[in-house]
Amino acid sequence: MTRTGPHVEVDAIVVGGGFGGCNSLYKLRQLGLSVKLIEAGSAFGGVWHWNRYPGARVDTEMPSYQFNIPAVYKGWNWSERFPGDEELRAYFHHVDNVLGLSKDTFFNTIVSRVQYDSVLQRWNVQTETGLTATCKYLIVATGSSHKKHYPDFKGLNQFGGKLVHAADYPNSLDVKGKRVGIVGNGASGLQIVQDLAKEDCDLKVFIRTPCFAIPMKQRQIAPDEAEMMKGYYDAIFDRNYKSMTGFPHNTRFQSAHQATPEERKELFDELWDRGGYSFLVSNYYDFLLDEGANSIFYDYWVQKVRARMTNVEKMDLVAPLKQQMLIGTKRPSLEQDYYEMIDRPNVTLHDLKKSPIMEFDSSGMVTSNGAETQHHDLDVLIFATGYDAVTGSLLDLSISDKNQVPLTEKWKNGVLTHLGMMVPDTPNLFMVYGPQAPTSLANGPPFIEMEVDWICKAIEKMQKEGIESIEPTQVAAEGWREEVIAVSQYTLYSKTDSWYMGSNIPGKRREPLVYLGGMQRWWKSCTDGLETWQGFATS
Structure with a gap:
């Protein structure tokens, strides 16, 4: 439902209707709390409500990417190993039907301001539609990938063709006979290129940094097989929760340097053929810690990729023999x-490092390598340039703490949270899938369930002990920030500019936005804090 104007007073408000928001609404209602959810879109699904570009699909295989709620999975069978966006939207519709979430949800409603009233000890929530709400507990589940990033190119407003962002892809975009350009080479860019290359169009792919991609090994799942797998769900979900990354894959506690070249090739071949993230999660543990091990992985990967292509110039751009990326x-x-698709003759690859984008005009794009410029005539321009990830959507809520200090001001010298779930001076405000937690490097649904369970246990403990509010201490948050940074520097992530490090957005502070110590180390800190309120101030 969409409402405008009224004021709502409830125990808890949840912002965001993806996995985090839906799970929060469901679990908080089970505590007996009055809860309302506010969602910007017209339906549940979060990123899967918005992502409708060609080839959009999740990269976590089933059955791990779903709610561990028997009432939900009892009546649902996945049709593919890696479901597409349409099936995921259908899944959220099923979730809503089973759990009855819509009755407590305001759709098409964007939160514009959030302030804490220290006198009443309540959060005041304002929206663009006029709806206002007051609550004791505020759960912010805006996700990591919602605020679209458009690069600020000179003359872009003059472009006379069709301009599209991957996160706002039109329902029908006819590219037949068109000159199509795509900027961005991450997951969405890859999936769009993979699909559009098969169309009767002239596709130009502008690449600054080649992607690292491994085989998905997609396949259909028959209904009887999907039903049979439910006999293993408890074991799979349990493994998800107890793993480092939220995936149920086998793990290998062996360095790549401890194996012979023959042993490495045998394992690499086995995991490569298995498909999905097995090649990374079940492989030698140190490829993200040691540059030598990383190079061993790269050398195997590059030979596999080049064997699938014929155009040497394209190979040298997307999979150069000499390693240029970790x-x-x-x-x-x-x-x-x-x-295979980028190897097709209708696909042109352009190296933006050699010849960057200079400007746009009414008919296309101009690139330059210094001495020479080149004009690229385009009818359609697609930006697969990602998001202001992890923090962007949070900061857009205009949150002010109990001292009326905006979150943007609080974080101007770096993100500061405790456990990635709470912020000093913001009583009873909980973040789901937010910064400084395992978040984007964990399988979303099981990790989110752990966060929501922690929030619910905290609220139950508060109620049992007669506590009105909790908030992390400044000392605890600074200590957690130090932990996040220290763990990051131990890995190779800190040596690469990425949205994990906040460096995909011009002007954004470069810092680790994701906790890299793994789910179990993070979870121990969470449970230790809950046991005695260590690191928290209560009132």
């Missing part, structure tokens, strides 16, 4: 036939 330190992508 693999895995940017978000890895799963592909089905990406390398």
Whole structure:
């Protein structure tokens, strides 16, 4: 439902209707709290409500990417190993039907301001539609990938063709016979290129940093197989919660340097053929810690990729023989036939490092390598340039703490949270899938369930002990920030500019936005804090 104007007073408000928001609404209602959810879109799904570009699909295989709620999965069977966006939207519709979430949700409603009233000890929430709300507990589940990033290119407003962002892709975009340009080479860019290359169009792919992609090995799942797998769900979900990354894959506690070249090739071949993230999660543990191990992985990967292509110039751009990137330190992508598709004659690859974009005009784009300029005539321009990830959507809520200090001001010298779930001087405000937690480097649904369970246990403990509010201390938050930075510097992630490090947005502070110590180390800190309120101030 969409409402304008009224004021709502409830125990808890949840902002965001993706996995985090839906799970929060469901679990908080089970505590007996009155809860309302506010969602910017017209339906549940979060990123899967918005992502409708060609080839959009999740890169976590089933059955791990779903709610561990028997009432929900009892009546639902996945049709593919890696479901597409349409099936995921249908899944959220099913979730809503089973759990009855819509009755407590305001759709098409964007939160514009959030302030804490220290006298009443309540959060005041304002929206663009006029709806206002007051609550004791505020759960912010805006996700990591919502605020679209448009690069600020000179003359872009003069472009006379069709301009599209991957996160706002039109329902029908006819590219037949068109000259199409795509900027951005992450997961969405790869999936769009993979699909559009098959169309009757002239596709130009502008690449600054080649993606690191490994085989998806997509396949259909028959209904009887999907039903049979439910007999293992408890074991799979349990493994998800107890793993480092939220995936149920086998792990290998062996360095790449401890194996012979023959042993490494045997393992690499096995995991490569298995598909999905097995090649990374079940492989030698140190490829993200040691540059030598990373190079061993790269050398195997580059030979696999080049064997699938014929155009040497294209090979040298997307998979150069000499390693130019640390693999895995940017978000890895799963592909089905990406390398075959970019090898097609109707696809042109342009190296933006050699010849960057200078400006746009009414008919296309101008690139320059210094001495020479080149004009690229375009009918359609697609930006697959990602998001102001992890923090962007949070900061857009205009949150002010109990001292009326905006979150943008509080974080101007760096993100400061405790455990990635709470912020000093913001009583009873909880973040789901936010910064300084495992977040984007963990399988979303099981990790989110752990966060929501912690929030619910905290509220239950507060109620049992007669506590009105909790907030992390400044000392605890500074200590957690130090932990986040220290762990990051131990890995190779800190050596790469990526949205994990906040460096994909011009002017954004470069810092680790994701906790890299793994889910179990993070979870121990969470449970220790809950046991005695260590690191928290209560009132």
